[in-house]
Amino acid sequence: MVANTYLPSTMRAWTFSSGGTPEKVLSFKPSFPAPATPNGSDVLVKISHASLSSPGSNLMRDIPSLLRKNAIPELDFSGRVVSAGPDVPAEFASGAAVFGTVSKLGSIIHNQGTLAEYIVLNVNCIAVKPTSITFAEAACLSCLGQVAMEMVRQAKIKKGDRVLVNGGSGAVGAAAVQLCKDLGAFVVTTCSTKHAYRMKQSLGVDEIIDYTQVNSIPAALENSYSASQFDAILDAVGSRELFLRCPKYLKPEGLFINVGDSNGSRLGLILHTLQNVLQPSILGGVPRRYITFGAPLNGQNAAHLGRLASKGKMMVFIDSTFSLEDVISGYKRYKSGQAQGRVVIDIANMDTRDQ
Ligand SMILES: NC(=O)c1ccc[n+]([C@@H]2O[C@H](COP(=O)([O-])OP(=O)(O)OC[C@H]3O[C@@H](n4cnc5c(N)ncnc54)[C@H](OP(=O)(O)O)[C@@H]3O)[C@@H](O)[C@H]2O)c1
Structure with missing residues (x-):
């Protein structure tokens, strides 16, 4: 499927500028500046789903406010490449279904995150999404x-x-x-x-x-x-x-x-x-x-997990799905201790809609 290559100047996104819990620090921006066209080996991805995660919450809680100005939370996503820099391999060309994880450093330095409609990131962070798993599942696999x-x-x-x-x-x-x-x-x-x-x-x-x-x-x-x-x-x-x-x-x-x-x-x-x-x-x-360690995160590891998932050897359990606007309810569910699996955010559901 060829992706819609229309690139808007604004997007819906959640951001935070000080450390704390999601309910206290997150604010919803209906018209946040969308990322620019990618250069070099970067890709611009339209996000289908994101998942809530322990490192996502920890980064929101722990990173000093000094380093965060309109930071977008969370690390994991699935979606489609809508624009690719000139050095991006053909498998990640515009239209490719992908999934992956924003690196923690990228999240901290560039305030990047996945609770938004679009993200620009290096092609090393992503893998091709296997056709046998859904975008919702792929958004939970990587980090x-x-x-x-x-x-x-x-x-x-x-x-x-x-x-x-x-x-x-x-x-x-x-x-x-x-x-x-x-x-x-x-x-x-x-x-x-x-x-x-x-x-x-x-x-x-x-x-x-x-x-x-x-x-x-x-x-x-x-x-x-x-x-x-x-x-x-x-x-x-x-x-x-x-x-x-x-x-x-x-x-x-x-x-x-x-x-x-x-x-x-x-x-x-x-x-x-x-x-x-x-x-x-x-x-x-x-x-x-x-x-103990901080795990290295990259697209090659994500691709390995994708291969296991496509063979039924890496199952993802989804507890519940919330819309982008309803992220705070998603975090409440995630932190309730009652969730039976992952909490997913539906941003532009590519499992059910032609994107
Ligand atoms: N170093 C790194 O690079 C890195 C990266 C990511 C995450 N982490 C850390 O890894 C840990 C796991 O992350 P996660 O996302 O998998 O968390 P999670 O999904 O919230 O899972 C937490 C686990 O802890 C269990 N648990 C809760 N209370 C317990 C208790 N009193 N005694 C024994 N087990 C208990 C839960 O069991 P039940 O659900 O059955 O109650 C569940 O299996 C977190 O501490 C996170 O910060 C580290």
């Missing part, structure tokens, strides 16, 4: 899937490995579970009761610890897995206790990877990370290897 990919890569998961995914029902965790199962690992995950059925039936998790039914996840792990320890623990929640007690359920040569930051302040997180990485066991440190 948090890439974080999971990096965890699985760093842990060098292979067939037969025993892996614990803490927070397997979340966006990062569900992607990590699917990547580990695809590699032939035995996967145990934590989640709450409302997600247990989906974890087993749809994602094929081998065993579940329902964290709402136990007093302490580490204690439950000590009870059940001290005789059959894990090769790797992928923590998508950020539990310090899980690491401190892990010698009971993680093999001595095993790796603990944490990307979660749900416990404590930013400063506390940094201090704990330094302690976890640097404190030797003879000085009271935990005798297990610990790593």
Whole structure:
């Protein structure tokens, strides 16, 4: 399908200029300046869908106001290229259906984001959308899937490995579970009761610890897995206790990877990370290897996730969809703790309308 190449001078967009929660800092701009025609290896994309995400909310909350002036929130999107710079490969020419993630640096420096009708970004950030998945699904695949990919890569998961995914029902965790199962690992995950059925039936998790039914996840792990320890623990929640007690359920040569930051302040997180990485066991440190990282985000990784999704090996669960104007309700749902999957924003639904 050839995209509409009419390029408007204004667009609908949400923006923020100070740090805080979406309800407090976001404002809707019905006539925000649209991006200019792309140069070099940049593309201008008309956005079909965007998804709400933990890094999207964190960037809105944490980045000092000094650096943000009319910043557009969120990172993930799907849509169609409507204009391409002269150095863009033919597969991303005008009309191509694409998906991907704005880099965090791009978001911070250029105030770029995906809760808008159009975005200009480098072709390295995008991948061609497989025809077998919807634009809504594609908008959920990239960023948090890439974080999971990096965890699985760093842990060098292979067939037969025993892996614990803490927070397997979340966006990062569900992607990590699917990547580990695809590699032939035995996967145990934590989640709450409302997600247990989906974890087993749809994602094929081998065993579940329902964290709402136990007093302490580490204690439950000590009870059940001290005789059959894990090769790797992928923590998508950020539990310090899980690491401190892990010698009971993680093999001595095993790796603990944490990307979660749900416990404590930013400063506390940094201090704990330094302690976890640097404190030797003879000085009271935990005798297990610990790593954390900010995942590299790029179009090649997104393309890999797209290929897995098109083979049915990377499922995306969509909880609900909100219009662009109703983004605040979307964030309320996202932060309610009740969502069963991703919260998606329909900006110019290319699944149902000829765009
Ligand atoms: N380092 C990076 O590059 C990077 C990038 C992106 C995200 N992150 C971080 O990665 C983490 C996961 O992100 P996400 O988007 O996947 O979050 P999410 O979708 O909100 O998932 C959160 C997970 O935590 C679980 N959970 C909530 N409360 C819990 C508790 N008390 N005990 C155990 N588990 C609990 C949830 O289980 P239920 O839903 O079943 O209750 C769910 O599985 C976040 O902390 C995020 O900031 C890091």
